[in-house]
Amino acid sequence: MPDTQIAEVTITLPDGATRTYATGTTVTDIAESISKSLAKRAIAARIDGQVRDLSTPINQDAEVAILSRDDEAALELIRHDAAHVMAEAVQELFPGTQVTIGPSIENGFYYDFARDEPFTPDDLETIEAKMRQIIARNEPFVREEWDRDEAIRHFEAMGEAFKAELIRDLPESETISIYRQGKWHDLCRGPHLPSTGHVGTAFKLQRLAGAYWRGDSNREQLQRIYGTAWRNDKELKAHLTQLEEAAKRDHRRLGREMDLFHLQQEAVGSIFWHPKGWTVYRLCEEYMRRRLEAGGYVEVKTPQLIDRVLWERSGHWEKFREAMFIAEADESRTLAVKPMNCPGHVQIFNQGIKSFRDLPLRMAEFGSCHRNEPSGAMHGIMRVRAFTQDDAHIFSTEDQIPEETRTFCELLLSVYKDFGFDEVAVKFSDRPDIRAGSDETWDKAEGALLQAIKTVGLPFTMNPGEGAFYGPKLEFVLKDAIGREWQCGTFQVDFVLPERLDANYVGEDGEKHRPVMLHRAILGSFERFLGILIENYAGRFPLWLAPVQTVVATITSDADEYATEVAAACKKAGLRVEADLRNEKINFKVREHSVSKVPTMLVVGKREAEEGTVALRRLGGRDQEVLPLADAIAALVAEGTMPGGEE
Numbered sequence: 001m002p003d004t005q006i007a008e009v010t011i012t013l014p015d016g017a018t019r020t021y022a023t024g025t026t027v028t029d030i031a032e033s034i035s036k037s038l039a040k041r042a043i044a045a046r047i048d049g050q051v052r053d054l055s056t057p058i059n060q061d062a063e064v065a066i067l068s069r070d071d072e073a074a075l076e077l078i079r080h081d082a083a084h085v086m087a088e089a090v091q092e093l094f095p096g097t098q099v100t101i102g103p104s105i106e107n108g109f110y111y112d113f114a115r116d117e118p119f120t121p122d123d124l125e126t127i128e129a130k131m132r133q134i135i136a137r138n139e140p141f142v143r144e145e146w147d148r149d150e151a152i153r154h155f156e157a158m159g160e161a162f163k164a165e166l167i168r169d170l171p172e173s174e175t176i177s178i179y180r181q182g183k184w185h186d187l188c189r190g191p192h193l194p195s196t197g198h199v200g201t202a203f204k205l206q207r208l209a210g211a212y213w214r215g216d217s218n219r220e221q222l223q224r225i226y227g228t229a230w231r232n233d234k235e236l237k238a239h240l241t242q243l244e245e246a247a248k249r250d251h252r253r254l255g256r257e258m259d260l261f262h263l264q265q266e267a268v269g270s271i272f273w274h275p276k277g278w279t280v281y282r283l284c285e286e287y288m289r290r291r292l293e294a295g296g297y298v299e300v301k302t303p304q305l306i307d308r309v310l311w312e313r314s315g316h317w318e319k320f321r322e323a324m325f326i327a328e329a330d331e332s333r334t335l336a337v338k339p340m341n342c343p344g345h346v347q348i349f350n351q352g353i354k355s356f357r358d359l360p361l362r363m364a365e366f367g368s369c370h371r372n373e374p375s376g377a378m379h380g381i382m383r384v385r386a387f388t389q390d391d392a393h394i395f396s397t398e399d400q401i402p403e404e405t406r407t408f409c410e411l412l413l414s415v416y417k418d419f420g421f422d423e424v425a426v427k428f429s430d431r432p433d434i435r436a437g438s439d440e441t442w443d444k445a446e447g448a449l450l451q452a453i454k455t456v457g458l459p460f461t462m463n464p465g466e467g468a469f470y471g472p473k474l475e476f477v478l479k480d481a482i483g484r485e486w487q488c489g490t491f492q493v494d495f496v497l498p499e500r501l502d503a504n505y506v507g508e509d510g511e512k513h514r515p516v517m518l519h520r521a522i523l524g525s526f527e528r529f530l531g532i533l534i535e536n537y538a539g540r541f542p543l544w545l546a547p548v549q550t551v552v553a554t555i556t557s558d559a560d561e562y563a564t565e566v567a568a569a570c571k572k573a574g575l576r577v578e579a580d581l582r583n584e585k586i587n588f589k590v591r592e593h594s595v596s597k598v599p600t601m602l603v604v605g606k607r608e609a610e611e612g613t614v615a616l617r618r619l620g621g622r623d624q625e626v627l628p629l630a631d632a633i634a635a636l637v638a639e640g641t642m643p644g645g646e647e
Contacts, residue, residue, distance in 0.1 A: 010061045024057045031066050041068040043193050044077055051077070053143060053191045069198075069231055079104035081141070081192055081199045082131075082229040087111050088184040089130035090225075093123075099186065100162040100213065100222060107239060108228035112211050114162060119223055124205040127225070131203070138197030139182035143190060146176045151187070162213065163187050202236040203229035245482045251534040252380040258539055258596050260547070261381065269378050269385025271527060276547035279576065280533075283545055283642070284526060285366060287418070288390050291644050295411055297364040297392055302344030304368060305335040314343040314500055315436045319469050323371045341367035342519060345393045346501040349515075354505040359515060360400050364392035366526075380531060387525040394518035395503070398448060401493065404518055405452035405474075412489050412522050416478055418643040420536065423479040426458050427487075429466035436470050437496040446472045448516075449493040468519070470496040480536040488529060492519040539597040540619060543640040546576070546599045550636060552614075553580040553589045555605035562609035566602060566629060573633050575640060594619060602632060 011019050011030060021030065027047070031039040031054070045052050046065040051073050058064070067073055083102035090097055090113060102111030113119075146154070148167060155163040166187060167176060179188045181196050193199065205227040213219040230236040255261045260277030263270075273281060292299065305327060311317040316339070317324075325337040338344065345363050354361070367389050377383055394404050416424055428450065431442045449472050453460055460474070467473050476489035494517040498504075504512040523529040533541070543549055552567045554560055560581050570577040580589050586603060593601060603615040603624065614632045615624040627635070 006060070009058055011058065012061075012063045014065045021058070023059050026055055026057050027052065027064065027066070028054045030058075030064060034066075038066055042066050043069055043074055043198055044191055046073070051191050053141070054194055055143065056191075074231060075229075076104045077191065077193050078199055078231065079109040079229045081196065082203050082227060083109040083111050084141075084179070084181060084186055084188070084192070085131050085134050085196055085199055086127060086205070086225065086227060087113075087186060088134055088181065089127050091184070092134075093126060093130055096159070098160055098162055101166075102186075108206070108226060110224050110226045112213075112222040112224050114213075114220060114222055119208050119225065121208070124208070124225070128203075128205050132201060134181075135196050135199050135201065137182060138195050140195045141192035142180045143192075144178045144180060144185075146178055148172075148176050151176045151178070155187070199229065200231070202231065202233050203227055204236065204240065242482050242484070246484070246535070249482070249535040249538045250380075251382070251531040254534050254539040254597070255381070258547075260534070263380070268375055269373060271381050271384060271386070277530075279547040280530060280541070280545060281526060284523070284530065284533075287642055287644060288366075288415070288523065290642075291411065291415060292362075292364045292392070294644075295362070295407070297362040299364050299366075300345065300348055301365060302338070302341055302348070302367065304337055304370075305329075306338055306344065308334045308336055310343050310347075311336050314346075314497060315470065316340070316343065319434070319436075320371075323373070325370050325372055337370045338367070339369055339371045341365050341369065341389065341391045342393060342497060342517070343501060346497060346503050346517070349395055349503055350501070354395075354515075356397065356505055356507050356513075359505060360394050360396040360404055362392060362394045364390075367391045369525075381527045382531040384525075384527050387527045389525050390521055390523040392520050394520065395498075395505075395515040396518060397513075398516055401448050401516060401518070402452040402455045405449070405491065406456045408491055408518075408520055409453075409456050409458060412476060412491075414644070415522050416476075416489075419533065420542065421478040421480070425477040425479075425485070426453070426460035427463040427466075427475040427477065428453065428460050429463040429468075429473045429475055431467050431472065432465050432469060434469060435467070436500075441495050442472070445493045445495050449474065449491075452493075468492050468494075470494045471519075473519075480532065481538075486532050488524040488532070489522045490520065490524070494519055540599065541597070543599050543636065544642050546597075546640075548578050548596070548598050549576045549640050550600040550602055551578050551580050551589075551593050551598050552602045552604060553586060553593070555586045555603060557581075557583060558606045559604045559609045563604050566604060566614060569629060570602075570633055570636070573637050575633070575636055590617065600636060 006023055008020050009023050011021060013019070027045040028039065031042040042054055044054060044067045045056065046067060047056065047058065048062050083104065087099045087102055091099065094115060098114035100112040100114060102109065152164045152167050155167070177189060178185050179190060179192055205225060207226050209224045209226065211222045211224040213222055228239060230239060255277065258276065259274050260280065261274055262272050264272065308317055320339055324339055327335045327337065329335050345365065348363065349361065369389055370386050373383060373385050396404050413424060430446055435442065453474060463475060471492045471494035473490050473492035475487050477485050477487045479485055498514045498517050503515055505515055507513045550570060552563045552570070554563045563579050563581060567577050567579040590601065597619065599619045601617040603617055608614055612629055613626050614629055615626050616632050617624045
């Protein structure tokens, strides 16, 4: 039978209303039929959940939402189009430059270029000026579909070898789409804004970097230009201000100034903790240990080196082999340095017979893990190869999942609050493309977790396809003092690993059953969380976390003996204290300890020695408070007590 095409399509709008249009009607036509003001605001559309161009014809029934510049999806379009505009500007200014790949990224965009001569920082201003000219032209973005072979020949004739390679490597079934803006065009899947003018002028080119073609260090080296783009100047200014503030708070700089840690090339991805930095680390660890013990967790320790056989059984060898450090014990045994703690905890669970009465069993470990992260991905102590997770696994029944989810969420929010984070968002991450376990198992796990988080009552957003390979997860994202978001905590429901590693318990019926394994972390890793803390507080830790809580500083040498007595009294009271008896002016001492972010100083001179008082100064403050020594110590002890002790 010949193909028949439906004459009309039914469009369902966001409010549930439906309209009928001729087949092939574009989104622009639909917007204009609703209202002229909507058509004027329209920049793109969401068709059955996918963002599409306004020029997209609709050939079947669909749900359609018209998008304006105010929609969140607009940002990605603006940034993607800004990348295209930048590429056109570069090729106009620097003929012979090849364009490769230019995606939108978080807060901005980049494009990789092949060019013999290096770009300079001055070139960025020139490129920006040219971009504004192109935007002012307001050329429409026009989508074209080309024959594969024709497209390859075309780009090769232009000298665009990288584009030709991209097309050759696309699946045969892939439509070759070209987007044209005036005389310039590029290989692109889209979607795009209606025209270059819609990009606007709220953008800035930020920096240059090196890159390899397709991320392969054996391939051609390219030049990458990063930029940021926003809906308006207000958003751009806010972002640039945030970047300036972030630079001031950079944990690497503060780590040096505060003498917390250092990094060096001989140990890429590992941290040299100095005494003050290790003090902060141990304080975090002590705090977490207290909270976990109060929450009914048992602490364990599992081996660093485990035979590959166990990793194969767990599924990690297949999924994470490239990130594992390997050690050859002898000809017959290959050991892997653990990248995570999960299989080890199952081994402890499997020792002896477990009863339903033993569940939930909450098993925690400050687990030292190693992952072979690419060297280019290293970032201070935020992204390292050697790290410690505040890891734990809860072995439970299916019926216990809602209550354990609630208990964990309460603990997590309380911990974050103690560290100074009050704004926490929750994301629900469901099954990834590459995963272990059947669809039926995933249906059960996702259903259980979804019901649990709804029971808890925390608002959440969906994060499609970002679950762990063995189960769905909740991701907890906290917001820092300057508005940046950090994903730290996780909570995962896993039916797969207990099956793979043959974990079981004896139920009320006397039969063996599989436990559910709930993977959870609050800090994520100590190293990264400490980096976040440093930047959140700009090094000005709350008193309970400060490596040095107070410095006793003398005004004159006449007070040296008294200062020593004050320091001893502080230490006896449990305060972390140093004495500064150097023959320097007090203002010099104040400035120096301010750079080190010491939160308080007890200043003493001859008068204070005679009266048994101290002058209490706080970091960043101009004033000082004269107090009897005992009162000052009592105030500092009260303020500097670790939170969470009431549990």
